[in-house]
Each structure stands twice: as structure tokens, then as C-alpha cells.
Amino acid sequence: MRLLIARCTVEYSGRLDAHLPEAIRLIMVKADGCVAIHADGGAFKPLNWMNAPNRLVCEPDRWRVTNDKGERLEIVLVEVYSDTTHELGSDPGLDKDGVEAHLQELVAAHPEALADGTVLVRREYPTDIGPVDLLCRDAHGATVAVEIKRRGEIDGVEQLCRYLEYLNRDARLTPVNGVFAAQEIKPQARVLAADRGIRCVVLDYDELRSITSDALKLF
Template sequence: MRLVIAECQVDYVGRLTAHLPRARRLLLIKSDGSVSVHADDRAYKPLNWMSPPCWLVETEPENPDSPQLWIVTNKAGEELQITIFGVEHDSSHELGLDPGLIKDGVEAHLQELLAEHVETLGSGYSLVRREYMTAIGPVDLLCRDADGVSVAVEIKRRGEIDGVEQLTRYLELMNRDPLLAPVQGVFAAQQIKPQAKTLAKDRGIRCVTLDYDKLRGTESTEFKLF
């Protein structure tokens, strides 16, 4: 992982355009190729980013007094253009293999139940395997739909934007495998936030809300009017 603290301007050019004016920011370049731009707030969420597969080119200015330009390009031809006016810190760190997120009891049980009742995702669905391993971690379920198309399923107790981003990274890797591609995505959770649904729709990922009690074969304890 490379950490760069720099005074920079950022312009995103693609399906839409976005501009971050000149300011001091943290640039995070990960080993998977992703590049994200962070301010000193907003918790984990970057101001702008480019998900892999993407490529970073650092151009050298013709004039020593001119700013340096970094261009991050993805396979769709979109660009994250980072104009570097000055670098205060630039370091690289080897973090090693991450063991991944250990799910809590509810998420682990949801995965087990959904694997047993995979038809919850749709008629004709079949399970290929649980915890299908990719280069960046395991996908909760690998399934096939009624037409035999591969489907990667990410399961959460609460569905938020970071879960959609996680599934997006899995799909980008899996779709490079000719034995699996094309791979569709399903984001399944007990509750899914509206922002996560919007992002999932934009990424072509289907959202499924899971009824934990129904999967367990028990009646819900919630009060109902009818």
C-alpha cells in the first residue's frame, strides 16, 4: 500500500464529471490497483476513487515548476486526473495477506440458511459452493441461476455501501475468469440502506432483502396489523 499526502486537485471524467479544488489530501494506492482520495473527515469514505481494474500513470512535467499529473484510467475509459502541486509524504508499506472479515453469528447463520434455501434468490437457482475463494477474499455464495449463469452472492446483516463495493470488487475479478464469466451479483441482507440500493442498481447488482425468521422456518415476532 502506498500513502501519499499531497496538495492536489482532482477531476473525474467519465459518465459524469466531478471536481475537487486544490487542497491537502491523502492519496491511497492499494496493491489491487485501486486509487482513492481522502480528506481528514468522512470516516472511511473517500472523496473520489477508481476501483480496479485500473491503471495509474504518473507523468513528469516539462517544466520543473509545473505541477505533476497523475492519470488513473479504468477499462471503461473513465479517468481520475490528479494534479499534484506538492508532496509532503510518500511511503509504501507491505501489509501482507489479510485474513478477511470474520462475520458475526447472524451473518454466518444467514449464509448457512441461504445456502440451504438458495431458491430464495429465485426460481431455478442452485448452489455451486459456499465461501468461493478469490484473490481478494471469499465470496459468500457462488450460485447458478435457472439459465446456468454464474451468480456471486454477498450476504450482510445490514446492507450498506461498503458491502456493495466489496461485491463489486469480487465481480470485477470473477468476470476475468472465462470459466465463470459472465458473473452476476446479488447483494442480500436483512436490511439494505437506500444509498446501498442506489449504488447496487448503478453497478448492475440485484438486491434481495432476507427474512431471517422465514429462512429459519419460524414466524416473525414483529406485531402485524393484518
Template sequence: MRLVIARCSVDYIGRLRAHLPLAVRLLMVKADGSVLIHSDGGSYKPLNWMSPPATLRVTAPSDDDAETGVIETWNVQSAKTDDKLVISIYERFSETSHDLGVDPGLIKDGVEADLQRLLAEQITKLGEGFTLIRREYMTAIGPVDILARDASGTTVAVELKRRGDIDGVEQLTRYLELLNRDPLLAPVKGVFAAQQIKPQARVLANDRGIECLTLDYDAMRGVDDSESRLF
């Protein structure tokens, strides 16, 4: 991972256009090819980013750029679309690089771990004819909660959350991009499963062809009979 703190401006050019005016920011370049721009506020989310796979090309300033104070320009080109991220660097304060190695992934506890175990045991909640391949299917960027096959034999990757939000959909999208590169698994479909799924997450999932599934945790544990409810 490469971390650069610099005074910069950022332009996203593509289906949507966005501009970040000149300010000091953290530029993060990950080994998977993603590039993220962070500020010192706004919680954990980047101000802008380019998802992998992408190509980073650094160019020296032209005469016109030099007159404005730009010392170098980063051109980040998506490998899948025409979208491009252009980062104009005016001053660099620090730069470090670290090899983080392979991450073991998030070790889940409590409800999420129980949901994973219960859904693996009750895999037909995904649909009739579903069979389990395995839980915690390891990839280069972390474990997929459940890998299964549907009645037609198509591989299905399932991401489980207690509360499903946009970040969970993004996480599953990254897994699907990676899994679909494996000819032994492709094509791989996605299912985003949670006790509650936020409307924005559902819209994003549907837009990306990911199925959403709401899980009744108590019913799966056998402590609640949903059929005997009055409402």
C-alpha cells in the same frame, strides 16, 4: 500500499464528472489497483476513488502545467469503462510504501456470525434447490460469507450484514469481480442478505444485478414464530 500526502486537485471524467479543488489530501494506491483520495474529515469515506482493475500512469508536467505549478499528473484509467481519474499534484509532502501481505479478513462475532451459521444451516432460505459450497470462502481480498449453488448449478456469493448499507454492496461487488475471474466458478451471482437493508443499498444492489434478501434473525433461531403473529 502506497501513501502520498500532497497538495493536489482531482478531476473524475466519465459517466459522471466531479472536481476537487486544490487542497492537501491523502492519496492511497492499493495493491489491487484501486486509487482513493482522502481528506482529514468526512469520516472514513474517500472524497473520490477509482475501483479496480485500473491502470495508474504518472506523467511529467507539460510546459503549460509547469506554469500553473503542477509537478506531476496521475492518470488513473478504469480497465472496464472509459472513466478516468486525473490527479494534478502541485506539492508532495510525504510518501511511504508498505507491503501489507494477505489480510485474513474480518472476524465476525455476535449477530453476523450467527446469521452466517444459521443461513448455512438453512440454505434453502436463498431459494428452493440451493446447496452450500462452504462458509468463509477465502479470496485474495477476504472471505466471502457463504458460497452456494442454486438449483441450476450457478455459483452464488452471499454477503451478510446486520444492517445492509451501500458499503456492504460495494464489498460484495468487489468479491463478485474477483470470483468471476475464476473459470471454475463463473458465472457467479450475488445475494446481499441482512436483517435490515437501507433503500439506497437496495437500489445500488438492484442496479448491479445483486439480489437482496431480508433475514428474520429470531425466526431463524427458532425463538419467534412468524406465522402466529397478529401483525
């Protein structure tokens, strides 16, 4: 990783056009060739960047980065205050816990958390317009399409509506009911769901996980 502290101006042209006036910034070049220009603020997002793969041509006072998609980044170096390179080696990567996929696994293992007597038909039930998170049957044997989110917002309800509309065209499944399940459901999403006859279920991640680990303890 090469780190440059320099007074510079930057032009980007590609998905849009952007210009950075002269100022002191950090220019980061990673081992994969990607280039990012950071100011001393503004969270983790760089002001400008260019992803790998690309071609980087470094002249003393001007760097040019281009790629095959026609994007172009040009850095004019007015004054370089620091220029260091460090060998970092490859990174073992990040372990995450608590994302939607994990939530889906837990609910799939415990569909009764949605309503007593609910059983799983299958996960990621495929349709032409995308996979339904869970397809279940309720205590009465009716089909239930389940959309699972960490944060339940209006988009998720609309996504579920599209699936329901699609699934209800299948005479073997209809009537299909909808359940919108999330760790947190925004008021607006709740209103839309009610309007569309979709039931909302708030999931307790820790509780679901503890049920699973309790079940494991039986073995």
C-alpha cells in the same frame, strides 16, 4: 501500499463527472493498483477513487488513472508533503458472523421458529425471478414462502410479494402463504405485509443460535 500527503486537485470522469478543488489530501495506492483520495473526515468513503484494474501513469506533478470502461481520474499534484511506501503482504481476510446467510441457515435448521409444525421443503427455492429464501410446509400441509432479512424493510416485503405472485401461478403449489422473518421489522414494512396478508415473524438470533448449540450438545 503507497501513501501520499499532497496539496492537489482532482478530476474524475466516467459514471459521472466530478471535480475537487485544491486542498491537502491523502492519496492511497494499494497493491492491486486501486487509487483512493481521502479528506480528513467523511467516514471511510474517499472523495474520489478508481478501482482496479486500471492503468496508473505518474508524472511528477500529474497522475493519470484510466481503465477499460472509459473512466478517467486525473490528479494534479501542487505540493507533495509526504510520500511513503509500505509492504503489507496479503491479508487473511475477514470472518463475519450474523449476516443474512447465517440467519437463513439457523431458520432452515429450526423452521418451527416460524410457527409450530412448520417443516422445511428447501432453501433457495429457484424461480425465474430469483431464489426464494425458504420454501416450507405449515402444520396444515400448505406451502409457505419465507423471506429472511436482518432488517425487515419495505423492499423485502415487495420482494416476497413478487415470489408469492409467481409461486401462486403454479397449480401444484397454490395457495402459497407468505412469511416475512427478520431480526427487526420496520413499522412501514409491517403495515405493507399486513395489507398483503403476509405474516411477520421477529427472529431472535441469539436464541436461534442457542437452540442449535443445545441440539449439538446432545451428541
